[in-house]
Amino acid sequence: MKRWKLKSLCAALACAIMIPASVYADTKQDIENVQQQKEDTQERMAQVEKRIEELQALRADAKAYIAAMDAELAAVEENIADLEAQKVVKEQEIATTEGELKEAEEDEKEQYESMKLRIQFMYENGNQSYLDAILSAGSIADLLNKADYIAQITAYDREMLDKYVATRELVEDKKAQLIRENEELSVLIHNAEVEAQSYQQLIDAKAVVIAEYEAQIAEGQAEVSSMQEALNAFEAEIAELEEKLRREQSKRVYDGGQFTFPMAWYYRVTSPFGYRIHPIFGYGHGHTGIDLSADTGTEIYAAYDGEVVISTYNSAAGNYIAINHGKDSGGNVLITMYLHCSKLYVSEGDTVKAGQLIGLVGSTGNSTGPHLHFTVKYNGEYVDPAPYIGLQ
Numbered sequence: 001m002k003r004w005k006l007k008s009l010c011a012a013l014a015c016a017i018m019i020p021a022s023v024y025a026d027t028k029q030d031i032e033n034v035q036q037q038k039e040d041t042q043e044r045m046a047q048v049e050k051r052i053e054e055l056q057a058l059r060a061d062a063k064a065y066i067a068a069m070d071a072e073l074a075a076v077e078e079n080i081a082d083l084e085a086q087k088v089v090k091e092q093e094i095a096t097t098e099g100e101l102k103e104a105e106e107d108e109k110e111q112y113e114s115m116k117l118r119i120q121f122m123y124e125n126g127n128q129s130y131l132d133a134i135l136s137a138g139s140i141a142d143l144l145n146k147a148d149y150i151a152q153i154t155a156y157d158r159e160m161l162d163k164y165v166a167t168r169e170l171v172e173d174k175k176a177q178l179i180r181e182n183e184e185l186s187v188l189i190h191n192a193e194v195e196a197q198s199y200q201q202l203i204d205a206k207a208v209v210i211a212e213y214e215a216q217i218a219e220g221q222a223e224v225s226s227m228q229e230a231l232n233a234f235e236a237e238i239a240e241l242e243e244k245l246r247r248e249q250s251k252r253v254y255d256g257g258q259f260t261f262p263m264a265w266y267y268r269v270t271s272p273f274g275y276r277i278h279p280i281f282g283y284g285h286g287h288t289g290i291d292l293s294a295d296t297g298t299e300i301y302a303a304y305d306g307e308v309v310i311s312t313y314n315s316a317a318g319n320y321i322a323i324n325h326g327k328d329s330g331g332n333v334l335i336t337m338y339l340h341c342s343k344l345y346v347s348e349g350d351t352v353k354a355g356q357l358i359g360l361v362g363s364t365g366n367s368t369g370p371h372l373h374f375t376v377k378y379n380g381e382y383v384d385p386a387p388y389i390g391l392q
């Protein structure tokens, strides 16, 4: 589009004033070179941006994987906590059983000791005691009772001893069972800890991969931002070269003649020129033209003979026109601009005469009410338009 415009502008100029193309061929070549560099950079930037997107997708996958592994790990850790609680209970049971065992052993020992004593006593005093028992019997029934009693004593002792031994053995079995169960719990805990460790290793390995992705993403983003800077520089260079080309292409001469007032009438100057170059930072700021308020539809005229180089719309200037009046005797190009129009009557490439109707006042673009913003650019700089149109 831009190239087409340039070509059509060249063609129009060539027809009108017969400039050989070779005069500005170098600048055109420069523009094409920078344009090519810009396109190459854009292509590289698109590739890097695509790679960043791929890396971001990989990073998202890795993060999802870590989240899944974290959930698994949490389940295993919960299981470990549960097993450890079981182990605590088991160890308490073992301690209790050990108490029981000690008691059972004591009961057994006591019974054994008292039994031994009674047997010993009966053995040592056996006959006498037995005899005494028999002799002291008051009746045959009493005697039988006493004999029976003695027999019962030994049977009782044996029975009691057997019972205590059985109890002690039972408690021993119980204790052995608890110890086995406790060992099983230890094995389960150990296995779960190994499992948790393997999940943790997977998570740690993935975190390393994510860090690598992030480093690559950051590297890519730094590359993109430096390419963006390069693109901005290319664009500025292209704009500068295009302006240079326009100046080179124009052989029009400004003869120093007086400007025609650029509109049919106006109410007042609502904002004077106030453009300055910042003394330290060098950039321009302030009001680049003079604002002349008027009703919508008021006629706007070309301030002087020239060629329409811009007739278009943008969001700041609204519908606007730029006219190149040519170079003065010092070789400086003089351009006038007409902003915020409601209508444009000329097209890029048109030749206009001073006082020719080119558009109508409006409030398009960045404007709060109908007015003409009139700009004069001399040698590429904004200058106060007032002296050019007899306002001071």
Ligand SMILES: [Zn+2]
Pocket (backbone or CB within 6 Å): 271, 287, 289, 290, 291, 373, 374
């Ligand atoms: Zn203005």
